[in-house]
Amino acid sequence: MPIDRIHGCIGCENCVKACPTDVIRMDPASNQAFIAYQQDCQICHLCRLSCPVDAITLTPGKAMLPTTSWG
Amino acid sequence: MAEAPKSTYSSDLLIIGSGFAGTFAALEARKNGLSVIMVDKGVVGWSGMSPWASDSRPFDAEIYDRDEWHLNLAMNTEYVNDRVWLDIFMDESLDIFYELQAMGAHETKPFERGTRVFRSELEAAGVAFVERTMVTSLLKDDDGRVAGAVGFTYDDSREASKAVVLNAGAVVLCTGAGSYKSPGFPIWGQTFDGDAMAYEAGATIVGKEFHDTHPTFAFAPAAAYEGWKWAQEVKGAYVMVGPPNKLEGGLTLGNALNVYQNGVDRRLGVGPGGEPPPVPGAPPPGAEERERNRKYLGKGYLRTPGLHLDMGGPPEAPSEEGDGEKLGHRVGGATAGMGVHKSEGILSSDYSCAADGVEGLYAAGDALGSMLCGSLYPGRGFSSYGSAIQGRRAARSAVNFVKSNPPPKVRSEKIEAAVRNMWAPRENAEGYSPEWLTVTLQNTMTPFHVLYIKERRRLDGALASIEFLRKHCVPRMIARDGHELRMAHEVKNMLLNAEMKLRAGLYREESRGTHFREDFPVRNDKDWFCWVTVQQKGGEMNMGKQMLPEKWKPSSSNSYRENYPRVFPGEDEYLRNQRFSI
Numbered sequence A: 001m002p003i004d005r006i007h008g009c010i011g012c013e014n015c016v017k018a019c020p021t022d023v024i025r026m027d028p029a030s031n032q033a034f035i036a037y038q039q040d041c042q043i044c045h046l047c048r049l050s051c052p053v054d055a056i057t058l059t060p061g062k063a064m065l066p067t068t069s070w071g
Numbered sequence B: 001m002a003e004a005p006k007s008t009y010s011s012d013l014l015i016i017g018s019g020f021a022g023t024f025a026a027l028e029a030r031k032n033g034l035s036v037i038m039v040d041k042g043v044v045g046w047s048g049m050s051p052w053a054s055d056s057r058p059f060d061a062e063i064y065d066r067d068e069w070h071l072n073l074a075m076n077t078e079y080v081n082d083r084v085w086l087d088i089f090m091d092e093s094l095d096i097f098y099e100l101q102a103m104g105a106h107e108t109k110p111f112e113r114g115t116r117v118f119r120s121e122l123e124a125a126g127v128a129f130v131e132r133t134m135v136t137s138l139l140k141d142d143d144g145r146v147a148g149a150v151g152f153t154y155d156d157s158r159e160a161s162k163a164v165v166l167n168a169g170a171v172v173l174c175t176g177a178g179s180y181k182s183p184g185f186p187i188w189g190q191t192f193d194g195d196a197m198a199y200e201a202g203a204t205i206v207g208k209e210f211h212d213t214h215p216t217f218a219f220a221p222a223a224a225y226e227g228w229k230w231a232q233e234v235k236g237a238y239v240m241v242g243p244p245n246k247l248e249g250g251l252t253l254g255n256a257l258n259v260y261q262n263g264v265d266r267r268l269g270v271g272p273g274g275e276p277p278p279v280p281g282a283p284p285p286g287a288e289e290r291e292r293n294r295k296y297l298g299k300g301y302l303r304t305p306g307l308h309l310d311m312g313g314p315p316e317a318p319s320e321e322g323d324g325e326k327l328g329h330r331v332g333g334a335t336a337g338m339g340v341h342k343s344e345g346i347l348s349s350d351y352s353c354a355a356d357g358v359e360g361l362y363a364a365g366d367a368l369g370s371m372l373c374g375s376l377y378p379g380r381g382f383s384s385y386g387s388a389i390q391g392r393r394a395a396r397s398a399v400n401f402v403k404s405n406p407p408p409k410v411r412s413e414k415i416e417a418a419v420r421n422m423w424a425p426r427e428n429a430e431g432y433s434p435e436w437l438t439v440t441l442q443n444t445m446t447p448f449h450v451l452y453i454k455e456r457r458r459l460d461g462a463l464a465s466i467e468f469l470r471k472h473c474v475p476r477m478i479a480r481d482g483h484e485l486r487m488a489h490e491v492k493n494m495l496l497n498a499e500m501k502l503r504a505g506l507y508r509e510e511s512r513g514t515h516f517r518e519d520f521p522v523r524n525d526k527d528w529f530c531w532v533t534v535q536q537k538g539g540e541m542n543m544g545k546q547m548l549p550e551k552w553k554p555s556s557s558n559s560y561r562e563n564y565p566r567v568f569p570g571e572d573e574y575l576r577n578q579r580f581s582i
């Protein structure tokens, strides 16, 4: 898995700005960051490095998307 | 669909991208009094490859020998490097070092340099930011002069995506490089967008037949951060001591050739690594080089306090215990699709950074095809400073242009057409998802026997697939939200790049540096002492040769093997058969 979990977010938006591939978004209702497009995570850790409260967990593995004939 | 919201901005100069190139371009343009808008797909300070650069190798005339640098770099990059750009690099890289020092950039970790230093310098200089906006095409006036760009905001979590129209007196593309979003390198935010926009506008592109060959890890190939944390966790500037090497230290085709000759280990799913196993009792790799470089210590700018001095040899890798064991050995292919740093991209034949044949368009950094590093990256330290130098240079040229020409005007129908084109995937109710297209592109292009180990029929086969994807699927892409719309434009640009890479690979009927053709496994200076150019003419992709000066050729008093010590598989046999004289 790439970015795995966001836990204990205080809503500063740093990770949303840091993510080069638009994986993380802010939930307008809770004003917390959430993982919106996990499949596009490049495991660069910039989100984690930018988080003031160390709320983001990442793992180095990545499930490859299955190739299908169409979709 | 109801008319989408639109924001319009105007400035003297539009800079697309905010890494080393964009930052130095913007600061220079502000110094010269132009109003500057910097637009970025991500956020200024965070995005691009710039948060990753650590090593630099500024040239200091006090301690280094200019001719030695020329000779070594030419040999390592197999003679198709641009020597004028190298002179410019040698003239200006030390200025960049001191400028970065004055800004405080030598006191940060690499990933903090953008947010803590570049961003505040840009803000203080009065550069306006338009962020999280993906630019999709350039705007031209009726005389064919580039006069701005259009893009869109993709983050639709709080408000709907909107079109962004950026009018400007000139545009500098500092959009970086690209890859096919291959696992193991933090470059997925860049997808050759600058090349694609410039190509559509009529510019010439070079360097596509050559490859970057950065490695990743066998057991966790997607773990991009792990390969670089040694630098990201330490503050301070890394400086390479000594001149670039003649042979060692380059990003060669070694990994791919290793897989080609020794097979793929199916248990790992990936090929064996490029690093040979250590010989018991032998000195560690790079020991000789490190010894040789001791003589520069304590001289010139190397006296600057607080520098991390890199004495050469292979870059630091994770230790064998701990990470090393978990992640496995190094395997190639992490950057599949990316060309050689500082070589692939938009051509500016007159060194002004103006795109050949397109008025009002400039390029710098990884977006510029400067061929500074020829057919392979000759070791660390050229790329980020090269981007800074070129950014500043592009801005100087653009400032002159903007000051001596009245502001251009783009007809509103042209803007509307560009915006319609941009939204097109949102209008298709059914079709191909950009995600599927991306995976299909990866599966078509990235196997080693297509991208790296080339042969005419295999290249033709891949080309037929890529052409089909471009012609049939791209116009039928769907995008259900802002994120998918970004993905759609990104894969469109990656597919264009794939076609360029295949055609350039087919066109160059020789082998050199990181370009290996099984069917032409030998360097051929007679016919191929050139760069391969790609240009759009009448809707077709046209290939061409830009011949290089005779005086850049390797010395005719040396033997072939003295000039080209690296041996391609099948090369000696081919030479023995003397199919042609070289």
Ligand SMILES: Cc1cc2nc3c(=O)[nH]c(=O)nc-3n(C[C@H](O)[C@H](O)[C@H](O)COP(=O)(O)OP(=O)(O)OC[C@H]3O[C@@H](n4cnc5c(N)ncnc54)[C@H](O)[C@@H]3O)c2cc1C
Binding pocket: B016, B017, B018, B019, B020, B021, B022, B039, B040, B041, B042, B047, B048, B049, B050, B051, B052, B053, B054, B055, B056, B133, B134, B135, B136, B151, B174, B175, B176, B177, B185, B186, B187, B189, B190, B191, B193, B194, B228, B341, B364, B365, B366, B367, B380, B381, B382, B383, B384, B385, B387
């Ligand atoms: C892991 C790693 C290690 C490296 N190590 C070194 C090193 O040790 N030494 C060295 O010199 N170099 C190194 N490099 C290379 C160096 O980082 C780059 O060559 C350099 O940073 C490129 O700067 P740039 O400004 O040209 O492009 P980038 O920094 O890549 O900036 C491109 C910018 O353009 C923006 N952009 C792209 N497309 C669009 C679009 N369509 N619309 C709007 N904006 C767009 C991007 O968001 C980004 O901000 C390394 C690179 C990586 C990835």
Ligand code: SF4
Binding pocket: A002, A003, A018, A019, A020, A021, A022, A023, A024, A040, A041, A042, A043, A044, A045, A046, A047, A048, A058
């Ligand atoms: S690891 Fe990188 S790509 Fe993944 S979510 Fe974090 S910032 Fe984004």
Ligand code: SF4
Binding pocket: A006, A008, A009, A010, A011, A012, A013, A014, A015, A016, A032, A033, A047, A050, A051, A052, A053, A054, A055, A056
């Ligand atoms: S950086 Fe941390 S605290 Fe800030 S929004 Fe992201 S997860 Fe929340």
